[in-house]
Amino acid sequence: MFTNLDTNPEKKPRLLGELGDLSHAKVSSGEFKYSRGSEIFGQAEPAEYIYQVIEGAVRSHKLLADGRRQIGAFHVPGDIFGLENGDCHRFTAEAIVDTTVRLIRRQSVERAAKTDPAMVRSLLTMTTDNLQHVENHVLLLGRKTSQERVAAFLLEMNGRLTAAGVMVLPMNRRDIADYLGLTIETVSRALSEFQRKGYLRFLDPLQRKIVVLNAAGLAELDR
Amino acid sequence: MFTNLDTNPEKKPRLLGELGDLSHAKVSSGEFKYSRGSEIFGQAEPAEYIYQVIEGAVRSHKLLADGRRQIGAFHVPGDIFGLENGDCHRFTAEAIVDTTVRLIRRQSVERAAKTDPAMVRSLLTMTTDNLQHVENHVLLLGRKTSQERVAAFLLEMNGRLTAAGVMVLPMNRRDIADYLGLTIETVSRALSEFQRKGYLRFLDPLQRKIVVLNAAGLAELDR
DNA sequence: CGATGACTTGAACGCCATCAATCGCTGTGG
DNA sequence: CCACAGCGATTGATGGCGTTCAAGTCATCG
Secondary structure (H helix, E strand, O other), rough: OOOEEEEOOOOOOOHHHHHHHHHHOOOEEEEEEOOOOOEEEEOOOOOEEEEEEEEOOEEEEEEEEOEEEEEEEEEEOOEOOOOOOOEEEEEEEEOOEEEEEEEEHHHHHHHHHHOOHHHHHHHHHHHHHHHHHHHHHHHHHOOOOOHHHHHHHHHHHHHHEEEOOOEOOOOOOHHHHHHOOOOOOHHHHHHHHOOOOOEEEEEOOOEEEEEHHHOOHHHHHHH | OOOOOOOOOOOOOOHHHHHHHHHHOOOEEEEEOOOOEEEEOOOOOOOOOEEEEEOOEEEEEEEEOOOOOEEEEOOOOOOEEEOOOOOOOOOOEEOOEEEEEEEHHHHHHHHHHHHHHHHHHHHHHHHHHHHHHHHHHHHHHHOOOHHHHHHHHHHHHHHHHHEOOEEEEEOOHHHHHHHHOOOOOHHHHHHHHHHOOOEEEOOOOOOOOEEOOOOOHHHHHHH
C-alpha cells in the first residue's frame, strides 16, 4: 500500500506537475486563503473551481445523517482536490489549519479540455491517482486492524509531510480517527503503543510532531 | 448513496453506452468464457485487456498477506472492469459463476485515444463513475453498522440485478461479507432480521433469490 | 487563576467475530 | 434406492477488539 518509507522524499508530488499542465495552459487561476476550520466547498454544491493546496492542509469528508463522519482524504501542499467530472462536489472540504489554495475555474479547464487532448489525459491521470488511493483505503477500512490502520496512516503521512526527519501533523486525533474509521481513543492507544515499542517519538506535548524511528517496524504491522 | 429503489430499472447501465463508444471505434475486441471460480486476471499483472461482462458475474478483490480479502466491486452484465490507466491491474478478478466477457485490447484503446479526444473523455467518465462508487464504499466501510451495510448492499444489487421483481444473487455469503467488511455470520443474521421484519422474502432454500418487499424500510436502515 | 481544548489512560460495555453445532440440499457410490 | 460426504447457510454460545464513558494531565488563553 503506502510503501513510501523515505523519511525525506521529494517534497512536491507529481500532482504539481499535473497542475503545471493546467496552469501553463490558458486557464484562469487565482489564490485564496481559508482560515482554520472554514469550509472551502460543501457536498452536493455545484463545482465551480478546482483547488490546489499552496500552504496549509485540507480534509475532505462525507457525513451521515446522524453526524458520523468519514474523511476520504487529506490534502497537503501540492495536492489538487475538488476535481469533479460531474457537476457537483461529492465531499465537503474544510481547511484544517489556515490554508492558502490556488483556485482554477472549472469552466476554463473544461474549455481547455475541448481543444487540448493532453488536458483530458491529465484529468484522467489525476482521477486515476485519486481512485488508486481510495481503493487502498477501502482495503484498510474493510479488513485492517486498528494498529494496522494507524501504522498505514503514519507511513502515508511520513511520506507526504516529513521535513528534516520530523513529521508535523496538521490534523487532530478526531480527524485521524474519522479518516481511519476508528475513535480518537483507539488512535491514541495505538500511537502510545508504537511509542512504547520504540517505533516513534513525540517532540511536543500535543504529540503532533513525530519522529518515526522504525518505519520498517510500522510497515511490518501494516502489511 | 445507492438510491435506486426501482424494482425493475433499465437493464443495461450507461457503461454499455460507454463501451458503445469503445466498440464502434477502431478497437479490436473478442469474446471469452470463464468458468465459475476461475481467475480472469491477477493483481499486479500487466493489464493487457479491458473487459465487459456479457453474461454471468465477476468479483474484484485485494488480498492481505494473511489471506484477509476485500472485494472492491461486483460486475454484472453491462459493466466494464479491468480498466487501468497505469500498466498493471490493481485487483484480482474472478468469475463468480460461469461468465462470458468481451475482451478489448488495451493497446487498441490507447491507440484510439491518441486520435480521438472523445475516447479519452469516455475513459475519464468511466473512471469517475468507478471513483464515485468506491468513495461511497469508503463511507460504508468506515462508518456504517452491519445492518446498514447489508441494507445498502441489497439496495445496490436490487437496482442492478433484479428482473421481474426477483433479485438473484450470483455470489455467496462469503463474497458479500468480504465486500461489506463483515463475516458471513453477521451477513446472515442481518438478512434473517430483515426477513423477520418483513422487508424481504427468500424464494429458494439457498436464499439467493430474494424479493424485496420494503425497499423504503431498507433505505431507512441505510441512511 | 479558572476555563477550555487536545490528548491520554482506565474501566466497562457492546457489536461483531469466532467457534461450533445443525439444517437442507446436492451429488456420488455401494 | 439409500447412506453419506460435502457445501452453503443459519443459528447459538462465547469472547475480544474497539467503542463508550469517565477521569486525569498538560498547555493555552481569557
